[in-house]
Amino acid sequence: MPDAEGHPEIGEMDLGSVFAALADPLRRKVVSLRRDDLQERFPGLLDLVADGSLPTSA
Template identity: 70%
Template sequence: MPDTEGHPEVNEIELVDVFAALADPLRLKVVRDLLAEPDGVERHCTSFGLPVSKSTRSHHFKVLREAGLIRQVDRGNSRMATLRRADLETRFPGLLSSLS
């Protein structure tokens, strides 16, 4: 069962949900940008430079979070995103390396 923020447990991450989330070019860009960062780096959601409104950006991050691709945490009045690299590698070995 996902936590209160909508993050699924590792064994609940479904490949079809991951693929659906990655099918959007902007969400794929977010994941690729996070892949280029060292493991564990947190980025502010606005730092990705997505050319969309705030509400649309929030929707994209919600889809990524609920698919299990990212973890979001609140840091003061900011929301930070980090790639769930270890969880995804455990669940689907090699998937992330195929995205870079």
């Protein structure tokens, strides 16, 4: 069941569908544009997320 923002729970996601969506050139372009925007606005944030270096709330 989607959360309040419409995002599915991890167990509800199908990795094959995610890969299929990313294989679509138009969707890949959107993801790339969004990544570039995030990198410009918040330099280094994506690297921290990828490394798992973000602090967690207690």
